[in-house]
Amino acid sequence: MKNSFVLLAILALINPALRVVQASEPDGAELYQQNCAVCHGVHGDGGVGIPLNLPDFLAVASDEYFRATLREGRPGRVMPAFPLLRDDEVDAIIAFIRSWSGEPGPDYKHVAIDGDPGRGRKLFGDHCAACHGQQGQGATGTGVTFSRPRGAPIMAPALDNPGFQRSVSDAMLKATLLRGRDGTPMPSIKAMGLNEKDADDLVAFLRHLEVGSPSDKQAATEPVIRFESFYDLEQTLSNLKQAVIGRNFRIIREQYLEQGLAEEGAENKRQVMLYFCNFAFLNDALAIDPRVGLFLPCRITVLETDDGVEVMSINPENLSRLFNNRELDKACQQMHDLYSEIMEEATL
Amino acid sequence: MRKLLAILLLSFSTTIVSKDLYMVRTRQPFPEAMSTLQEKIAGKGYQLSRVQRVDIGLTASGYRTDKYRIVFFGKLDEIRDISERHATLVPYLPLKIAIFAEGDETILLASSFAHLRSFYPDSDLQADFDQWEKDIEEILEQVRATE
Numbered sequence: 417m418k419n420s421f422v423l424l425a426i427l428a429l430i431n432p433a434l435r436v437v438q439a440s441e442p443d444g445a446e447l448y449q450q451n452c453a454v455c456h457g458v459h460g461d462g463g464v465g466i467p468l469n470l471p472d473f474l475a476v477a478s479d480e481y482f483r484a485t486l487r488e489g490r491p492g493r494v495m496p497a498f499p500l501l502r503d504d505e506v507d508a509i510i511a512f513i514r515s516w517s518g519e520p521g522p523d524y525k526h527v528a529i530d531g532d533p534g535r536g537r538k539l540f541g542d543h544c545a546a547c548h549g550q551q552g553q554g555a556t557g558t559g560v561t562f563s564r565p566r567g568a569p570i571m572a573p574a575l576d577n578p579g580f581q582r583s584v585s586d587a588m589l590k591a592t593l594l595r596g597r598d599g600t601p602m603p604s605i606k607a608m609g610l611n612e613k614d615a616d617d618l619v620a621f622l623r624h625l626e627v628g629s630p631s632d633k634q635a636a637t638e639p640v641i642r643f644e645s646f647y648d649l650e651q652t653l654s655n656l657k658q659a660v661i662g663r664n665f666r667i668i669r670e671q672y673l674e675q676g677l678a679e680e681g682a683e684n685k686r687q688v689m690l691y692f693c694n695f696a697f698l699n700d701a702l703a704i705d706p707r708v709g710l711f712l713p714c715r716i717t718v719l720e721t722d723d724g725v726e727v728m729s730i731n732p733e734n735l736s737r738l739f740n741n742r743e744l745d746k747a748c749q750q751m752h753d754l755y756s757e758i759m760e761e762a763t764l
Numbered sequence: 765m766r767k768l769l770a771i772l773l774l775s776f777s778t779t780i781v782s783k784d785l786y787m788v789r790t791r792q793p794f795p796e797a798m799s800t801l802q803e804k805i806a807g808k809g810y811q812l813s814r815v816q817r818v819d820i821g822l823t824a825s826g827y828r829t830d831k832y833r834i835v836f837f838g839k840l841d842e843i844r845d846i847s848e849r850h851a852t853l854v855p856y857l858p859l860k861i862a863i864f865a866e867g868d869e870t871i872l873l874a875s876s877f878a879h880l881r882s883f884y885p886d887s888d889l890q891a892d893f894d895q896w897e898k899d900i901e902e903i904l905e906q907v908r909a910t911e
Contacts, residue, residue: 450908454789454871463789463866500783639880640852669816673847673854676813677840687847687854691816698818702832707787707873709818709832710862717854719847730855734879738784 442505444512451498452509460516464706465495466570470599474517476591478524482510484583491628492742493554493574494705524587529619536621543608544618547572547601552625556743570600576625589619641755642728645763649686649720652727655762656690656716663758665692668713686720701751705741714751716759727763729755786901787873788908794831794863797870797907801835801863804906808899810837813858831865842892850889856880859896861903872907874900 449458456462460469467473486506489497498506514521541550548554554574574580593615596604605615645652657667672678673687693713701708716729732751736744790797802812818832838858847854861874877893884890 450788450905454787454873458789458791458869496783496785639883640855642852671814673857674813674840674843676836677811677838677843677858684844684847706864706871707785707862709864710834710860710873710875712818712834713816715855719851719854721851726851728852728855738875738879740784 442502442508444508444510447501447505447509448512451501455494460513462570466573467599468513469516470597471517472595472597472599474514474519475522476588476595477521478585478588479507479510479521480524481583481585481588482506482513482521485579488579488582489740490574490577490579492740493577493579494739494741495579496740497579522588522591524585524591526585527587529586529590529616531613531616531618531620533617533620533624536617536619536624539610539614539618540621543605543610548575552576552622572601575622576627578627581623581625581627586619586623589622590615593618637733638731639734640728641731641752641759642726643759643763645718645725645727647725647763649688649718649725652718652725652762653688653690656718656727656758659758659761660690660692662761663754665694665697665714667692673717688718690716690718692716701744701747704743704747705739707739708735708744708747711735714755716755727759729759783876784878785873785875786904787871788904789866790870790872790908790910791868792870792907792910793868794865794870797872798833798835798863800907800910801861801872801903804903805835805837805861807906808903810839810859810899812837818862818864831870832862833864834860834862836860846889846892850884850886853880853884853889859900861900872904874904876900 452465452468454463455465456468457465461467483506485495486498486501486509489495501509510521540548540552544552549572552575554577555571592602593605594612596602596607605618610618647655653670660667667690669689669691671689671691672683672685673689674683678684691713692715697714698712701712711730711732714729716727719726719728732748732755735748735751736742790800792800805812813836816834816836818834836858837860843857847857856877859874861872863870863872865871876897881890881893884893
């Protein structure tokens with residue numbers, strides 16, 4: 417008994433969440449603004465994420481769907497999981513989202529729908545694949561990204577996503593198909609001339625989609641790419657510039673790491689950063705995900721220490737994981753190869 | 765007793781879970797959000813080292829915003845000390861926050877240090893990561909909450 421008390425005391429000390437547990441009711445509106453508004457918009461009308469305030473969505477989305485969605489996120493499709501939100505905080509956010517329609521969410525019975533997946537596949541190919549992709553992988557891009565006009569149609573979500581599949585029930589899938597989503601490109605299947613039986617077959621097919629595992633989120637790789645240089649600092653820098661220009665990139669800026677922090681003239685002159693970019697590269701990257709600008713323009717740093725001269729950069733391979741965006745995989749790999757080639761050429 | 769130990773362990777593991785990315789939307793337009801950001805950075809005792817444009821030529825190519833900047837900041841002593849002891853962290857310094865316009869609103873984001881932690885297990889660095897994450901998260905929250 418005594419031991420338990422000691423343990424509980426330790427527990428409370430190390431876990432700040434436990435200490436504030438009774439402090440106050442969570443404020444759903446505030447939590448929504450802090451965690452969701454950045455992508456789904458202040459009023460839920462979408463942005464980087466799809467809209468959450470549409471009557472047709474709120475009418476079919478159960479509270480269980482929301483809870484599971486926040487627990488699982490959408491691996492590789494930008495929407496993060498929120499492991500740090502407590503259950504009561506999640507419920508407060510849901511209650512806030514519900515205030516947009518003023519109606520409670522639907523309560524589905526948990527019965528599997530019995531349809532013909534083979535027939536469903538055919539229907540899907542004919543009626544759905546144009547927007548959702550042959551394998552239900554979703555459109556390229558998510559929601560309405562900020563690089564596209566606000567009025568542009570919302571991108572179709574990934575139906576094969578493990579986070580979606582684990583959150584949605586058969587009944588909610590069926591209700592979604594029968595109803596459609598007014599205000600988005602998603603039609604009601606009735607408007608396509610399909611009936612309830614077709615809906616069952618489509619649901620059966622959606623349940624047969626090959627779903628990636630939620631744990632295939634790659635592990636973090638080495639945080640930096642680095643090469644030792646055989647030249648002195650000045651020569652290394654000049655080699656770098658040549659290698660950069662040789663690949664059709666423009667030098668944007670050269671500065672000391674401490675520039676702007678140390679007094680002018682007193683900076684450590686043995687740490688130099690070189691910024692470079694080209695517009696096509698920049699635009700392509702930002703069009704996939706506007707957030708990658710955080711790591712642009714490209715930068716390589718040259719360091720002189722007592723052991724010699726080294727060049728290094730961040731490892732862009734970590735970025736698609738950081739942004740939870742699989743569409744960045746290719747661009748990040750390209751950026752990784754570009755950095756490595758430039759550094760290798762400049763140091764050998 | 766066993767159960768309590770299990771809870772204890774679980775609670776350890778949940779405290780380790782951290783965000784990869786900090787992102788907020790403020791209803792302030794870009795110029796106002798930018799000056800609020802700089803004010804809040806200074807409020808945490810950091811010095812602004814540079815504001816880098818990311819958007820040169822963006823509108824020319826049909827992009828929706830030409831308001832995209834990276835704000836760099838740091839503390840000289842800290843940067844000197846860390847770059848001396850852990851040279852490979854230099855590509856991640858100074859600290860930075862990206863800020864860009866989305867219509868009349870502004871989005872801000874920064875990376876956490878979660879992806880670096882397993883590579884730099886020294887406890888003094890972990891403490892630096894903790895402090896930076898806390899400061900960055902608070903700076904963003906303050907900008908978000910400014911009307």
